[in-house]
Amino acid sequence: MTMVLPRNFYCQDSATVARHLLGKRLVRLVDGVLLAGFIREVEAYFGENDSASHAAKGKTSRNAIMFGPAGYSYVYFIYGMHFMFNIVTEEEGCAGAVLIRSVFPTHGLATMRQFRNGNKKHLADGPAKLCQALRIDARLNHIDLTKQEKIWLEEGVLIDQTSIHMGSRIGIHYALVKDQRALLRFWLN
């Protein structure tokens, strides 16, 4: 009896998936050690209608994964030193992804602290910190998240819908997406 999120969970509108990902459990298995945490903050990204997205200017070799089937990881390197962990959404051929920005660690805290060089105050409260704490790097790009291999997502806690906050995405003040206000960042307190 497994509670791993099925592919059809991811195969919908990015904003919907992002909102529903709050409170879900992100699980990572590294060298036999189980690391896990609840998702606390996410951002939704679309394709050609979203000027802030990697996929805004069409398909390239880097963002091709965003156009592929949902339920896969999309990890990329930025600023010469940071990794970002995204989950591909929407149907195949339609670009979309959800950036995981922050998790609340529940399992394997000691190991996470090691990966974070002993920094214990801010274990996984930022997109690049989260990747460091869970040792997510380029090798974890394009992994099927519906299989329990190295990293996957499970059902988590029930979220009180009124405790979900919405806002504009970090670093994006403009972008109107699909003619709506781009309130595509979701988080919990």
Add this chain to the structure above:
DNA sequence: TCGCAGATATTCT
């Protein structure tokens, strides 16, 4: 609390 350097994959010219 705030501002900026850091170091490289990817894309644009």
Add this chain to the structure above:
DNA sequence: GAATATCTGCGAG
């Protein structure tokens, strides 16, 4: 060949 990027940590005030 050059610019840019879904950010973090540290050092100054």
